[in-house]
Amino acid sequence: MGIAFGVLGPVTAWDGTGGAIALKGPRHRAVLARLIVARGRVVPVTRLIDDLWDDPPAGAAGAVRTFVAALRRALEPDRPPRTPARLLVTEGPGYALRTGADAVDAWRFEHAVAAAADLPPEHGLARLEEALGWWRGPAYAEFADQDWARAERSRLAELRLHAVERHAQTRLALGRAAEAVPDLDAHASGHPWREEAWRLLALALYRSGRQGDALAVLRRARALLVDELGVDPGPGLRRLETDILRQADHLDSSAGDAAERVWAQATAAYDRAVASGAKARLESTAGLLRDLATTGGGGLQAAREHRVAAVEAAEELGDAELTARVIGAFDVPAIWTRSDDPGQAARIVAAAGRTLTALAALPSDHEAPGHEAPGHKVTGHKVTGHEAARARLLATIALESRGDRSCQGPRAARQAEEIARRLNDPALLAFALSGLFMQTFHRTGLAARRDEIGAELVDISARHGLVTFEVLGHLVRMQARSALADFTAADAHAAAAERLSVRHERPLAGVFTAWYRALRLDATGPAPLEEAEAAYREAAARLDGAGMPGVEHGLLPLALLCLRLRHGQSPPGAEHVVEQVAEHIDWGPYAPWARPLVLLARDRRAEAAAALRALPEPPHDLMTEALWCLAARAALTLGDRTTMRRAYAALLPAAGELAGAGSGVLTLGPVSAHLDDLSAAL
Numbered sequence: 001m002g003i004a005f006g007v008l009g010p011v012t013a014w015d016g017t018g019g020a021i022a023l024k025g026p027r028h029r030a031v032l033a034r035l036i037v038a039r040g041r042v043v044p045v046t047r048l049i050d051d052l053w054d055d056p057p058a059g060a061a062g063a064v065r066t067f068v069a070a071l072r073r074a075l076e077p078d079r080p081p082r083t084p085a086r087l088l089v090t091e092g093p094g095y096a097l098r099t100g101a102d103a104v105d106a107w108r109f110e111h112a113v114a115a116a117a118d119l120p121p122e123h124g125l126a127r128l129e130e131a132l133g134w135w136r137g138p139a140y141a142e143f144a145d146q147d148w149a150r151a152e153r154s155r156l157a158e159l160r161l162h163a164v165e166r167h168a169q170t171r172l173a174l175g176r177a178a179e180a181v182p183d184l185d186a187h188a189s190g191h192p193w194r195e196e197a198w199r200l201l202a203l204a205l206y207r208s209g210r211q212g213d214a215l216a217v218l219r220r221a222r223a224l225l226v227d228e229l230g231v232d233p234g235p236g237l238r239r240l241e242t243d244i245l246r247q248a249d250h251l252d253s254s255a256g257d258a259a260e261r262v263w264a265q266a267t268a269a270y271d272r273a274v275a276s277g278a279k280a281r282l283e284s285t286a287g288l289l290r291d292l293a294t295t296g297g298g299g300l301q302a303a304r305e306h307r308v309a310a311v312e313a314a315e316e317l318g319d320a321e322l323t324a325r326v327i328g329a330f331d332v333p334a335i336w337t338r339s340d341d342p343g344q345a346a347r348i349v350a351a352a353g354r355t356l357t358a359l360a361a362l363p364s365d366h367e368a369p370g371h372e373a374p375g376h377k378v379t380g381h382k383v384t385g386h387e388a389a390r391a392r393l394l395a396t397i398a399l400e401s402r403g404d405r406s407c408q409g410p411r412a413a414r415q416a417e418e419i420a421r422r423l424n425d426p427a428l429l430a431f432a433l434s435g436l437f438m439q440t441f442h443r444t445g446l447a448a449r450r451d452e453i454g455a456e457l458v459d460i461s462a463r464h465g466l467v468t469f470e471v472l473g474h475l476v477r478m479q480a481r482s483a484l485a486d487f488t489a490a491d492a493h494a495a496a497a498e499r500l501s502v503r504h505e506r507p508l509a510g511v512f513t514a515w516y517r518a519l520r521l522d523a524t525g526p527a528p529l530e531e532a533e534a535a536y537r538e539a540a541a542r543l544d545g546a547g548m549p550g551v552e553h554g555l556l557p558l559a560l561l562c563l564r565l566r567h568g569q570s571p572p573g574a575e576h577v578v579e580q581v582a583e584h585i586d587w588g589p590y591a592p593w594a595r596p597l598v599l600l601a602r603d604r605r606a607e608a609a610a611a612l613r614a615l616p617e618p619p620h621d622l623m624t625e626a627l628w629c630l631a632a633r634a635a636l637t638l639g640d641r642t643t644m645r646r647a648y649a650a651l652l653p654a655a656g657e658l659a660g661a662g663s664g665v666l667t668l669g670p671v672s673a674h675l676d677d678l679s680a681a682l
Contacts, residue, residue: 009136554588
C-alpha cells in the first residue's frame, strides 16, 4: 500500500501502513488540498499564492516553496537528497500531485459509486455501503470558505447524496423497505429540498405497510416546497401520491423481487445452454450493451468501455456478417455533437469501414430485381441480403463521425437513409435519421432542417414503438425550436421527452431537459442573473455521473460566460462582465474562444489580440454559432476586422436564429444583433 490521501472530511494523508502523516500547518494542508483538486494538472505558483492569501505577503513565492518542500519530506521521507520527487513534482510554472486513481478517497468514492450500478443488487449494496463509510465529514472540511474548494466540495456533496439515494433504492429493490426507512427519514429531514429523498421515504413506508405515514410524508414535502420555495412538487412526487391512493400494483416490492429472480434464472439458463465460445454470445452481448447505454451514467460508460472489445472479438473470428450485426446492434442515438470518447469513435468507424469492405466481397444469399428481403416490403429494386447490414454500418459511421470535417460522415448518412427508405424498414430509417441529424452541422442556420428530421423521427417512432428514437426526436425538436425562438413548441417537446423517459426508464433525457429549462429561463427572462446562474449550476450538477464527458467538459463555464455577456453592455464595453470568470477555469474544448475575452477582462489586450488572431474556425457542431459570436465580441472590442468579416460570413445564414440556443443549453441572444454590430463596425 502506497501513500493515500483523504479529503472526505479533514484533509489528511496516510503512509503505506495506514498511519497518519503529519502535514504540519493549515497552509501545508491547503497546498496539498489545492493540488488534489487539480487532479494531476499543474497549478502555477501564482495561482497557489492567490488561493492561499487574500493579501499575499512579499515573500509569498518563497513561502509556497517552503510548504512544498515540507510536504515532500513528509510524503517521501526516504527519498535520497537531490533526487526528483515522485509525488509532489515540479513542472513548468508550478506543481502537480502525481498519484494513482485509487490514492485519493474522493476519487475512489466516485469510481465505487459508478461501479455499483453494474453489480447485482446485493453486491452493489455492499459496494455503496463501503464507499459511504469512507466519509469522515464534509469534503475538504477545513477549506469550506475557500473559493478554489467550493465547486469540488459541492460536487462531492451532491455525489454523496446521490449515493445515499442509490443505496436506498437498492435496499428497496431487494425487498428491505423497513430497513431503509430510518436512514431515509434522516436523509430527507437533512436535505428537505431533495424531492427524490421524500419519494424514496414515502415508497419505503408504503412497502413497509405504513400507507398513512407514506401519505403524511408526501403532504409534509408538499408543504415545505410550497411554503418555503413557492413551487409545487414535481411529477415524481405527484405520481407517487396518486399511485399510493389507488394502491397501484407496481408499487408492491414483490414485483421488483420477481423481476430480479427472473433475470437471475434467465441468465443462468443462458450460461448453461449457450457454449462459451458461441458467436451468439457476442450478438447477445451487443444487444445488452445497447440497452445498458440507455440506463444512465454508469450503464452508458460501461457500454462504451465494452463495445470496442465486442467488435474486436467479432473481427477476430473473421466473420464479416457477425461483425456487421455486432456493430449494427448498438443503434443508440445521440443528441450531442461532441463525442464522449473520440478515440473509441474512430476505432468503431474504422471497424465499420473494414466490415463494409468485407461484406462487399461476400456473395449475397439472395440478390434479384424485385426480391423481397426478409421482413421488408420492397418491389422494383435490386435488394441484396446485406443491404440492411450495410445501412446500419453506414448509419454507425455517420453517428460516430460527428465533428469530422471530411465528407465521410455526410456521405454515409445519405447512403444509410437511401437504403433504409428503399427497404421500408422503420427501425432502420430511425437509426439512419439519427446519423443524418449528426451530420447537419456543416454550416450555421440549419435549425429548420434539424427540426424536419426530428419531426420525422417522432412520427416514425411513435407509430412503430421505437421509444428511444422518439425521445431523440423530441430532444432534436426541443433544440431546433429553441434556436428558432419558438419556446412554446420547445416546451412541449421537452415535456414529451420527459414523459417518455420516465415511463420507459431513459434517465439521460432529463439531463438535457434540465439544461433546456435553464436556457429558457435565461432567454425569456426577466430572471435576474443570479437566478439564471443558479439554474445553470443545477443543470450542470445533473451531468455529474451521467457518463457524458463530451457534454460536461467546459460546458458550465461557457454557459456562465454567455449569461454574463448577455447581462452586460454591448461591445465595445462588455469586457467587465467576465471579470468573475477566472483564467484558470477548465474551459475544456471551448478555451480558445473564451481566452480572448478573459484576457480582455484582465486588460491584457496584446495577448488577447494574439489569441484572437490564432483562433481556429469553430467545430461544426451545436456550439458553432455561440463560438462565432464570442469571437465576434472579442473582435469588435479589439478592432480585428479580419475576424469580424469571418464571423459575419459564418453567422449570416443563421440570421433568424438565437445564437447557441440550438444546443438547448445556452444562448448569446439573437444572431441578428451580432450581425448588426459587425455590420456597423465594418
